[in-house]
Amino acid sequence: MVHVRFPARILCDDSFIKWILCHPKKAMIMSRLMRIKSSSKEQKGEHNVILDFDFKTVKALTKEHYLKASVKKVSLYEIPTDIYELIKNKDKFTRRIIYSIVALCSEPPHVVYIFTAPSNKEKYIEVPYHKEMDTSIIIKEGEDAIDVVWKFNSQFVYKRETSLRTC
């Protein structure tokens, strides 16, 4: 069984999922996301996540078992109550960034890519907290996010090939 230390966790927003479900390479992208999620050494089964309010808006768009295999549904309730109370009525971009900072950056690999649809990056960059954390929270939109998926998948393929050679 191949386990890979990926350099960053992945948080997908609903616009990203909607965008890839219309992408000509959607089967390949979903397959790679499933692979990353299942082979993560540090966060097996939880490497790629989606917040519950985003999951709700996309779950009817495709077969739920494939969606759950690509991204794990997580909740803002996982963060400390005092922080939750501060952000619960904020916009979705702020909530995603705060969740990434509090729940994801605190665990290895301590860096998070937020995947979003093309042209959405600016909305995240406008969030005040993002400026404080711009080396730990990296926004990737559209094809830039897909490039990350391909890179992570290459890591898996390389690891698998080298492990087969040593057998």
Add this chain to the structure above:
Amino acid sequence: MTELSPVIEIELAEDVKGLIKYNDDVKIEEALKEKIENFDNDDLLKVTKKIGSFEILDVKKVTEELLAEEL
């Protein structure tokens, strides 16, 4: 009485093999068990189970071709 739809989950072959090996409650036909044993541990499998039980009804390897048909 209408039968409930089966449950479908995507799981690593390694985990499915472990479930069959260590859980005596799992019900599975011998031919299907052998099919699972022949998958690589890293393969992702589409596992169809009877709802509310440990009975495995069907297993397919998740491939891009399968995803292209089903997404």
